[in-house]
Amino acid sequence: MKTRVPFREGLFEEITGEVSLVGARCRKCRQVIFPNRDTCLNCMGEDLEPIHLSRRGTLYSYTIVHMPSEHFDPPYAVGWIELPEGLRIFSQLRGWQEQPLTTGMDMTLHFEKLWAEEEKEVFGYVFRPSTNGGA
């Protein structure tokens, strides 16, 4: 059995069975940033509150890639998800073979295997088209 590891530490956390992306909101200028940091990149303020970002957003744009990348075989889909907090998250998109992607559609956050290496399975966030009633 392969060890399951997050693709990058600190981007998401699991609390009571639900995994969320961890960003931060600046208490001074209200800017929301992702990933979480100690200093606000907008105003350089140091009073930030870690927040769990919304698990649903809309598809701001997408592309299906037909050449390999370091970790993914073609075809694979990536896109920008616009979250209600007012920021865009770049993500792998899944489920597009079953439900064609369209700009503006509702998308839901999932945590899944991204790729496998010799000894480990790397997991992280992906977005899938929202099903009726939400995921």
Added chain:
Amino acid sequence: MRDVAIIGAGSTVFGKFPETLTYQLGAEAGRAAVKDSGIDPREIQFAYCANLYGGMVIGQAVMGETGVTDIELTNIENACAGGAAALTKGWWDIASGRYDLGIIVGVESMTTSPIAGKLIPPAKGDITGELGMNMVARFALSQRRYMDTFGVSLEQIARVSVKNHRHGCLNPYSQYRKELTVEEILNSRPICEPITLLQCCPATDGAAAVILASADLARRYTRKPVFIAASVLKSGDYAFRWEDITFSDMTYKCASSAYEMAGIGPGDINVCELHDAFAMNELQHYVELGFCKRGEEVRLLEDGVTQLGGKLPVNPSGGLLSKGHPVSASGVAQIAELVWQLRGQGNGRQVAGAKVALAHVVGGEVTGLESGAVGVNILKN
């Protein structure tokens, strides 16, 4: 600040030259620029060499073969904007009074690079890069949004590639000298949807170089110096401040600064070489560079304003789409092309009466920022 002139320009032919080493390409361009200027290379006081994939102190290898040693020499990496960055640094070295004579080289061998045959990824460990981002996907995302929110069609976008390939047929330095049809472009294989192969610039090997001199010194070597009226380089701002991925804030801001520095406006530009890495880029850059209002860019293309013979020819060299895109060389190659245009040496692709020219390149991808770097340079007679 002192006026800075360009007194020599040189370039290799662009193409695929896997047997030629990076430094050999650079030296061919360097020697051509030195010869064009009429100076003795031993007079050169400083050099900048832009390169991404060539390795350690590639500029020293290039300059060694050009006859330029024992000087202040700096290697520059700024992705596709590396050549423009090198020019800005060289301009400042003379404008500030520190030096009187320098050489700027941009060189890249994509066929021998570690990413040959691949889509250019961000630097290793970059978050979006790990998740599958590359330079084509980056602009495919912009194009998808552009088509869906502004109603621009693939046929309209493909016409940029048709135009620039037609221009490339007239340029002996161009990698491709073949006309393309809209159908050929749209039927070529998908790379990152909706971008197909022939909406992309090719992988290219090549180099270009220019010789910079103070205005006083320039008049000793040429009766037709071309002056640098503005030279501006900017890094990208945080992406959370970037409202709309179909409009490059950094290109807009960089161009605005350049117009202010030159004391002119977009209406004064007679010829332009801009960053058409993907066909769609050119339409968006018309707006950001101030050539038209938003929503008028397709008409600018379709009315023939930006083709050779139009009021504002864009990418008469063939642009990155047809001439090719040896990453760090492109920013310098644009300057060489515009120097030839302003001297009236454009031959079959000459823009009649060109007196003011603008060059624009943008490049690099990094998580959290709009992009890596953008450079805008304005040249005049």
